[in-house]
Amino acid sequence: MKFSGNVHIADISIPEIWPEQISSNKDDSVSSNLYNSIFTYLLTEEFVRDLIPVRFPDAHKGSSGHVLTVCASAGMGGAASLASSGALKSGAGLVTACVPSELRDHLPGRKS
DSSP, rough: OOSSSOOOEEEEEEETTTHHHHHOOOHHHHHHHHHTTTTOOOOHHHHHHHHOOOOOTTTOGSSEEEEEEEEOOTTTTHHHHHHHHHHHHHTTEEEEOOOOOHHHHHHHSSSO
């Protein structure tokens, strides 16, 4: 995982018996449908690796996706910053943050 820094994948130890315990507590048809629709999966390194596209050495911001974050509350500047930074750190080549004018000068990057 060349572009991600240190990645730690850990088993969070969901017991195998957990779905059976939930199913045994059902007492009506509505609960039965709910309990029977619960599935758990353990994401392995191999599974996640297959989901992440290969980033070519000659890739640039125009070939790595463009994300638009729309953050509409002036009181939520942290949310705008976190959403935009998260998109960049997860691999987007370019992020455009659509924010109220009060937030524009408080976010890093080009202002327009």
